[in-house]
Amino acid sequence: MQQELARHEARLYRSGLAAPDTAVFGATEDRIYWNSRNPACPVLEPLFSEVRTQSILYARPAEPYATVLSYLCRNASGGAIRPDDCETRTVLQDLPVTAELETRHLAEVLQNRTCTVVPEQGVVARGVNPAQAYVNFSAACFAGFVKFFSDTLNTCRHGKISAPRKKSLDRACRHLPEPAVFESGLMRGPFDNETDVHRAIVEAGREIIDRGLVDACFGNVSYRLDKTLYITTSGSFLDELADAVVAADLESGSCGREKPSSELPAHMEIAASTSFRAVLHGHPLFSVIMSMDCDEQDCPNKGSCHVYCPKHREIRGIPVVTGEVGGGPHGLCHTVPAAIKRNKAAIVHGHGVFTCAAQDFNNALGRMVTIEQICRKTYFEQIESRIKTS
Numbered sequence: 001m002q003q004e005l006a007r008h009e010a011r012l013y014r015s016g017l018a019a020p021d022t023a024v025f026g027a028t029e030d031r032i033y034w035n036s037r038n039p040a041c042p043v044l045e046p047l048f049s050e051v052r053t054q055s056i057l058y059a060r061p062a063e064p065y066a067t068v069l070s071y072l073c074r075n076a077s078g079g080a081i082r083p084d085d086c087e088t089r090t091v092l093q094d095l096p097v098t099a100e101l102e103t104r105h106l107a108e109v110l111q112n113r114t115c116t117v118v119p120e121q122g123v124v125a126r127g128v129n130p131a132q133a134y135v136n137f138s139a140a141c142f143a144g145f146v147k148f149f150s151d152t153l154n155t156c157r158h159g160k161i162s163a164p165r166k167k168s169l170d171r172a173c174r175h176l177p178e179p180a181v182f183e184s185g186l187m188r189g190p191f192d193n194e195t196d197v198h199r200a201i202v203e204a205g206r207e208i209i210d211r212g213l214v215d216a217c218f219g220n221v222s223y224r225l226d227k228t229l230y231i232t233t234s235g236s237f238l239d240e241l242a243d244a245v246v247a248a249d250l251e252s253g254s255c256g257r258e259k260p261s262s263e264l265p266a267h268m269e270i271a272a273s274t275s276f277r278a279v280l281h282g283h284p285l286f287s288v289i290m291s292m293d294c295d296e297q298d299c300p301n302k303g304s305c306h307v308y309c310p311k312h313r314e315i316r317g318i319p320v321v322t323g324e325v326g327g328g329p330h331g332l333c334h335t336v337p338a339a340i341k342r343n344k345a346a347i348v349h350g351h352g353v354f355t356c357a358a359q360d361f362n363n364a365l366g367r368m369v370t371i372e373q374i375c376r377k378t379y380f381e382q383i384e385s386r387i388k389t390s
Contacts, residue, residue: 063175068148083147189360205238213282265327276356283352284372
């Protein structure tokens with residue numbers, strides 16, 4: 001268990017989610033294990049029994065997440081931050097704010113939520129194991145980032161940005177990582193055997209993480225070989241895919257006893273309806289932010305526009321589609337494949353980016369990087385023009 005805690009603690013720092021040496025990470029097995037003894041441990045330890053959890057993570061978010069969460073906490077209504085991105089809808093529900101790092105207050109919130117933000121101190125996340133606690137912490141940082149930058153763009157459109165928001169925006173922007181870049185360098189295809197397909201998927205997953213195009217386990221990768229689709233398993237970390245690729249029969253959809261990514265229906269339909277072999281799905285931050293940017297007033301679909309929007313939308317020629325995870329009546333399998341077929345890429349409202357290529361993952365990854373660069377550039381062009389005219 002100590003190794004498992006150390007592994008995910010290192011991932012926190014490597015991914016830039018948590019400030020160095022701030023993580024207090026605990027898990028229970030035959031007893032309670034901590035990554036280190038910390039003054040917060042006596043506060044957190046009772047939570048294992050009070051909220052019936054197996055793992056607890058408390059850490060101070062790194063910048064720019066610390067700045068945006070601090071601002072959002074100060075302006076939270078009803079004791080919670082309410083982002084609108086897909087990760088919030090599927091993992092968090094909302095981001096409750098807990099006034100102080102105190103056992104009773106934390107237990108009240110974490111009975112019904114997977115994480116909470118303690119203003120100016122950090123995020124407390126729980127899970128059935130250290131991996132899930134990490135995922136919930138990651139989702140909180142991601143959701144807070146998207147919420148702050150989305151709201152800032154919308155505020156600029158409809159009025160003058162306040163001095164506190166402008167100050168937080170300036171500070172957050174000073175801490176943004178450099179835009180992702182990618183030229184080539186991945187394995188060259190097409191691949192004609194399962195071993196090479198597996199190696200290529202493992203390599204592509206690691207590159208998506210390294211380029212900052214997704215964190216934790218929110219993306220997926222697939223490759224079609226003859227009548228089999230190889231796809232990452234549900235909940236897998238994309239930089240640890242050696243044992244996390246499943247073979248799905250394209251005719252029957254069967255994956256045996258293994259659980260594929262929840263995006264399998266979309267990947268299956270892309271494989272069945274196009275000539276593309278390689279498909280990537282990531283959650284680049286500014287692509288998600290810009291996918292949610294809309295100036296439609298009094299929209300009858302407001303609140304459910306991520307499920308269905310009749311309006312044609314695009315960002316610099318890249319289509320923005322709607323849909324839910326999976327294969328239901330509003331599943332992404334009905335919207336993404338058609339957009340992919342025409343454009344080799346699709347941005348999903350509040351959810352991320354799908355890209356594809358015919359031979360291997362080089363062009364697919366290149367497209368995803370380019371789309372994120374375009375969305376980031378578009379975002380700041382709009383922000384700067386609106387600040388100047390407000």
